[in-house]
Amino acid sequence: MAQPSTVPVSAAGRAVRQASLREHNLALVLRHIATAGRPPSRADLAVATGLTRATVSALVDDLITGRLLNEVDPAPRTGAGRPALGLVLASNGPTGLGLEVNVDYLAACLVDLAGAVRHRALRRVDLRPVPPLDALALVSELIAEAGAEADRQGLVLAGTALAVPGLVTSTGVVRLAPNLGWRDVDVPAVLGDHPALAGRGLSVDNEANLAALGELRVAPPASANFIYISGEVGIGAGIVLHGALFRGARGWSGEIGHVPVHPEGRACRCGGRGCLEQYAGQESILAAAGLTGAAGLAGVAITRLVEAADRGTPTACRALAQAGTALGVAIAGVINLLDVDTVVLGGVYARLARWLCPPVEAEIRRRVLTAAWSPVTVRPAQLGGDAAVLGAAGSAVRSVLEQPAHWLARDTRPA
Incomplete structure (x- = not known):
């Protein structure tokens, strides 16, 4: 007999009835998979979320088609019946590009939805005597290299975030970075239209903020x-x-x-x-x-x-x-x-x-x-000196985990 659908309170992390029901439930299912200790099956997700098995199966199918989930072989079992396939975050889909500008180096990395680092680059350079636009030209080179590597691996760029040691506005303007000598540098205006970003945009944030987020996501205290x-x-x-x-x-x-x-x-x-x-x-x-x-x-x-x-x-x-x-x-x-x-x-x-x-x-x-x-x-x-660039890349893919329906709606690339 089909499991009845329940409507618990949303604050408890359960399904709710609302206008954006599908969007909510896609995020709910994806979140449970992302935080599960082992790859859950569709039946496990139905129990955990309170959704019917049919609803879970339809949502999972959408997430697999959108390259957000992969199915994996089930763990061996001793009970009767055929073991169900497990579900894990996809390693062949959305990828976040993290960038960092610091006083004496530049860094870039690609991190996939499952948290694996797929590309890493570091350039040691003293940027204090370098004008902001010249420094951003060097960042542009790192973006191009990372974009080419993403293409080579068949990954889809979900978004890009840049970490900067300074005061950054909500629109990505570096209001002041004393150690770099930057003042009122509109980074998105310079780099936001880079062809390798595939129209996904560019966010800019303080490097310590992104490092803290990286530590929280990958190695939480x-x-x-x-x-x-x-x-x-x-x-x-x-x-x-x-x-x-x-x-x-x-x-x-x-x-x-x-x-x-x-x-x-x-x-x-x-x-x-x-x-x-x-x-x-x-x-x-x-x-x-x-x-x-x-x-x-x-x-x-x-x-x-x-x-x-x-x-x-x-x-x-x-x-x-x-x-x-x-x-x-x-x-x-x-x-x-x-x-x-x-x-x-x-x-x-x-x-x-x-x-x-x-x-x-x-x-x-x-x-x-x-x-x-x-x-x-x-x-x-736990992330050592890579925390800021990894946190930047993680912030780019976190938006996919939090709002998978938005990603599914805009990602027209064939699987």
């Missing part, structure tokens, strides 16, 4: 309330509260690098004095360790810093301890204000976490009012 600290030449923060990114009233939250830790201290590129970046930024740490300009590349210099710290070299250990203390002072203020219980160290901080975590934790114990009975976890990012 035990808590849904955390602050992601991105340590590069500049320092940014992505704030996640109750599992959602907190952007602030105008979308510009997270500029922890310009929180003063020594109010009358060193001059900063932003025009202020004593900012955290001047004491815990990548270049400040390397300078304090006597490694400025090592081999001409920051990546090489960080490797040498790690090697020196491993050997117990006093200047390297002292530089990291001082940076960790400054970082801990700023982080403690954020925790007192927002009451997050996890701190994730990303960017180059992920590689340096072994030395940065102890002084950061010491300042948290010293300065956070609730630390005695509400401990704070400090840990390196």
Whole structure:
């Protein structure tokens, strides 16, 4: 006998009767598959969603035709009856292109709907003396390379997101990126019509925000309330509260690098004095360790810093301890204000976490009012220095997962 359709409350993640019923139920089914511990069958989905088996089967067929799902062989079973095929997110359909512009490198990657990285590119280049349009011309080259690779693998570009270390408006204008020297750069106007983007558009966001979203999606902390600290030449923060990114009233939250830790201290590129970046930024740490300009590349210099710290070299250990203390002072203020219980160290901080975590934790114990009975976890990012570009690519495919009906309506490419 057919399973009766039920109409539970939508807040519980169940089906509801509404004008956009099919759109809702497509997203419901896809979400259950995306979060399932093992590939569910159609029957499993009917039980989980409250939809009839016939409805689930029709929705699944649409999602397979649209290259959002694939069927896989079922797991062996010992009971009677023929085992049902399982369902997984497709690896041969929509793909997100993530891009990152940072002070001393450019990066690009393709991530498919199942979360696998299908292409990765990194270019080391000091962009501070490079005019914005010239820097974006280099990004355009990365877009072309990624588009060609997507075509070669038979993937469909779902969308593109660019991570930038600065203040970004909702329309993608980089209002200010002090360490790049960018001001009022309309990135979508420059890159949005790139032929490789296939008319899918381009979104732009702060790199720490996208890194936090990447960490949340791929390697979520035990808590849904955390602050992601991105340590590069500049320092940014992505704030996640109750599992959602907190952007602030105008979308510009997270500029922890310009929180003063020594109010009358060193001059900063932003025009202020004593900012955290001047004491815990990548270049400040390397300078304090006597490694400025090592081999001409920051990546090489960080490797040498790690090697020196491993050997117990006093200047390297002292530089990291001082940076960790400054970082801990700023982080403690954020925790007192927002009451997050996890701190994730990303960017180059992920590689340096072994030395940065102890002084950061010491300042948290010293300065956070609730630390005695509400401990704070400090840990390196699971995605390391790739978090921003992976988060950018993930944000592009997340829209497909959240609104599959929109993708099915616009994707006219044959399977």
